[in-house]
Amino acid sequence: MLILAAVIFALVAVLVIYGIVRYRARDGAALPTQIFGSRKAEITWTVIPIVIVTVLFVFTVRTMAFVDAPREPADQPDVTITGHQWWWEARYANGAVAVQEIHIPVGRRLLARIEAADVIHDFWVPQLARKMDAVPGRSGYIWLEANAPGTYEGRCSEFCGMQHAWMHFTVIAEPEPQFSAWLQRQAEPPREPEAGLPVVGGRLFREEKCTDCHAVSATDTQPRKGPPLAHIAGRKLLGGDIPNSPANLARWTVNPQSIKPGNRMPNQRLSNADTLALTAYLESLR
Ligand code: CUA
Numbered sequence: 001m002l003i004l005a006a007v008i009f010a011l012v013a014v015l016v017i018y019g020i021v022r023y024r025a026r027d028g029a030a031l032p033t034q035i036f037g038s039r040k041a042e043i044t045w046t047v048i049p050i051v052i053v054t055v056l057f058v059f060t061v062r063t064m065a066f067v068d069a070p071r072e073p074a075d076q077p078d079v080t081i082t083g084h085q086w087w088w089e090a091r092y093a094n095g096a097v098a099v100q101e102i103h104i105p106v107g108r109r110l111l112a113r114i115e116a117a118d119v120i121h122d123f124w125v126p127q128l129a130r131k132m133d134a135v136p137g138r139s140g141y142i143w144l145e146a147n148a149p150g151t152y153e154g155r156c157s158e159f160c161g162m163q164h165a166w167m168h169f170t171v172i173a174e175p176e177p178q179f180s181a182w183l184q185r186q187a188e189p190p191r192e193p194e195a196g197l198p199v200v201g202g203r204l205f206r207e208e209k210c211t212d213c214h215a216v217s218a219t220d221t222q223p224r225k226g227p228p229l230a231h232i233a234g235r236k237l238l239g240g241d242i243p244n245s246p247a248n249l250a251r252w253t254v255n256p257q258s259i260k261p262g263n264r265m266p267n268q269r270l271s272n273a274d275t276l277a278l279t280a281y282l283e284s285l286r
Pocket of ligand 1: 083084086120121122156157158159160161164165167
């Protein structure tokens with residue numbers, strides 16, 4: 001399209017310049033011949049654009065058929081990506097769940113279903129795929145594919161509330177063996193702690209009703225308000241906004257609104273001792 005447009009632009013520019021120079025006003029020169037109505041010219045400048053637009057249309061339709069995932073695919077998606085205020089959740093066919101970090105294999109396209117849990121979001125990884133709105137109660141499908149390994153930045157591209165600007169995520173493309181290993185690991189439930197502070201924290205986690213909003217086991221697929229925490233110690237915190245350290249986990253647990261104002265996590269008013277235990281428990285979830 002760009003090449004065609006460039007050729008047309010060049011042609012028109014040359015003709016305009018030629019006309020300006022060739023027919024410019026000169027001392028003593030008569031007015032150039034004036035032409036009124038020309039069937040030949042009319043037909044020419046109607047037919048040529050029709051041909052050009054038709055060619056572009058055919059190429060566009062072909063490209064769309066290749067680029068767009070089917071609207072209602074017969075197959076189950078490889079991954080279902082759900083937008084929440086304000087994080088992205090990716091659920092894979094084998095039960096693996098990822099938060100904010102979506103892994104894909106290099107050179108193989110995944111069929112991704114895009115959904116929303118609360119308000120409208122928009123899933124966008126500029127380097128990998130087209131945009132797709134995430135609309136509550138509806139599903140959109142896109143192909144997610146990378147030709148080279150790497151980390152690709154994604155953005156929520158539909159205003160969705162206070163933290164919209166920070167609703168970013170990453171897509172990590174890695175060779176097939178690494179991808180399968182990751183997928184396998186991610187589907188496994190984390191090891192429950194056996195002794196010490198993490199055990200106390202685990203008990204608190206259940207008593208304080210953290211489980212109402214957060215799943216811990218990878219096999220727990222019940223939809224919840226908050227992100228699953230199955231492998232929280234091994235991933236980035238808030239999509240990398242703050243380093244994943246015990247201190248930051250504690251800060252978040254004590255007063256989540258101080259870190260990300262407007263988020264849905266309530267302040268549980270935990271004592272220092274409880275915070276320490278909870279943090280130790282979360283740190284054990286790898
Ligand atoms: Cu989600 Cu903007």
